[in-house]
Amino acid sequence: MAVAKVFKLVKRFDGLPKEDDFNLVEEELASPKEGEVLCKTIYLTVDPYMRVYVAALPLGITMIGEVLARVTESKSPDFKEGDLVASRQGWSSAFLATSDKLEKITHLPEGVPESLALGCLGMPGRTAYFGLLDVAGPVKSGETVLVNGAAGAVGTVVGQIAKIKGCRVIGYAGSDKKVEMLKSLGFDEAFNYKTVDLDESLSKAAPKGVNIYFDNVGGEFSDTVLTKHMCLFGRVPICGCISQYNKKGNEHGLFPYSEGKMLYGSILGKQLKVQGFIVTTFNDKKKEANEQLAEWLKEGKLKYKETVTEGFENTPKAFIGLLTGENFGKAVVKV
Ligand SMILES: NC(=O)c1ccc[n+]([C@@H]2O[C@H](COP(=O)([O-])OP(=O)(O)OC[C@H]3O[C@@H](n4cnc5c(N)ncnc54)[C@H](OP(=O)(O)O)[C@@H]3O)[C@@H](O)[C@H]2O)c1
Known part of the structure; x- marks a missing residue:
């Protein structure tokens, strides 16, 4: 037995x-x-x-x-x-x-x-694939894509798919070693969010603003990006809000953003498309994503x-x- x-x-x-x-x-x-x-x-x-x-x-x-x-x-x-x-x-x-x-x-x-x-050929890879290409898509060459939690399972794949699509990619992660790793994966700019000022660094890295903000983190990071750094008609796939998960007392519930007027004024004024999503919603296209991700891996375009x-x-x-x-x-x- x-x-x-x-x-x-x-x-x-x-x-x-x-x-x-x-x-x-x-x-x-x-x-x-x-x-x-x-x-x-x-x-x-x-x-x-x-x-x-x-x-x-x-x-x-x-x-x-x-x-x-x-x-x-x-x-x-x-x-x-x-x-x-x-x-x-x-x-x-x-x-x-x-x-x-x-x-x-x-x-x-x-x-x-x-x-x-x-990992990259499973649920997290598909999350990056559908979040970027379906929820935020169509993704156009030359667009600026920002991803936080960038050195993680989803973030590493988001950045690499965005590069495959010809985008300029900016990533934020929690250590200098992770920043080095992101640069080795082809990210155009990468920052340690624990040691840089987000507003300042993003103003320099994306002076014309962000077209797609792939949000894994939520909280203050998102308040700053959404109120100050989005382009007109920007797209915001909300994938997760890990900055809130361990909060005691559930100050923000599951909703990661504060209710500042500026935030909603910005979403409205800039006509942002902000959409939460769950990977399993796209299960009917699971085979397509698995095969495309595996193909990119074989071609050396996607590194794990x-x-x-x-x-x-x-x-x-x-x-x-x-x-x-x-x-x-x-x-x-x-x-
Ligand atoms: N919507 C969906 O269907 C779906 C599916 C899969 C995942 N997700 C979400 O996607 C996000 C990433 O998931 P993953 O599987 O790729 O995990 P992951 O990024 O591989 O691992 C979690 C990372 O989050 C970062 N982190 C932890 N606390 C943080 C904080 N307070 N502020 C900023 N970063 C923090 C840490 O990296 P640092 O060193 O950079 O801080 C940690 O390594 C999560 O929010 C998850 O819930 C959603």
Whole structure:
């Protein structure tokens, strides 16, 4: 009988999550029945949305999230031993699933790490793709694209797709090393938001303003950009607001912007298109995005960056590290 290691959520997050908000347990897995598949997790992903989404879920659940796994035993005609699959099974080292809960992964180019199916060739890559090309699109060559959280899983891909489309790309991230990395990925300008003045640096980097502001961060950063730096008919895909996720007392709720009149006056006066979006809304075009991202990777136009934490037991550490900026590119855990 297979045994799975599983992290349960046992406490409500209070500010930044802590390791003892999770409890590691072992669960026995039955042998697969007709239509079921037994899988062994290879990689887990840790993502910012987990910080927010679990607030509405009961304590005691297996911590949520997608995993990349290998089929070890199948009683389904759709899967065979050795298949690579993705599934939303949460933080577990092995699991039993019905075949409708599994997605076969077949779009990875030869020779790339399998973990990319959770990164630039997975959900974060598709978020960048749809957010930029569908929500903010059409993207025109020569436009100025600003992205914050730029050195993360989504941000690194946003900047590179914008370069592929001929844009001038400006990125903000939380350390000088991340800034160096962004320049190595082809960003035209990159800044450490912890050490530069946003207003001043952006005035110099984008003197004519920003056409597309891909917002991963929200909060004061967005107040400044939206009130002072957008071009006429600028587009603002609101992807996330990570600056607010760990706030105690939920001062801003989930809505990242203050209610200053200037902000709304600016959105109105400059006729900005500001649109929140969720990646899964575009699931009908998932194949198109996966294939295009894989093609760019093969052509060397898209480079991947990831931070791999070794060991299932270290998943909470990797999650906390993600929320404190330790990751370069996609944060994953190798089980
Ligand atoms: N809408 C959707 O469907 C969708 C899908 C995926 C992700 N998202 C959102 O996209 C954003 C990026 O996600 P990701 O997976 O790519 O994560 P990520 O950028 O790989 O990791 C999170 C990064 O956020 C930065 N950060 C943390 N606290 C911050 C703060 N107070 N101010 C500014 N930056 C802060 C840190 O980098 P620094 O060192 O630069 O601070 C950290 O490395 C998140 O807001 C996430 O919720 C949305």
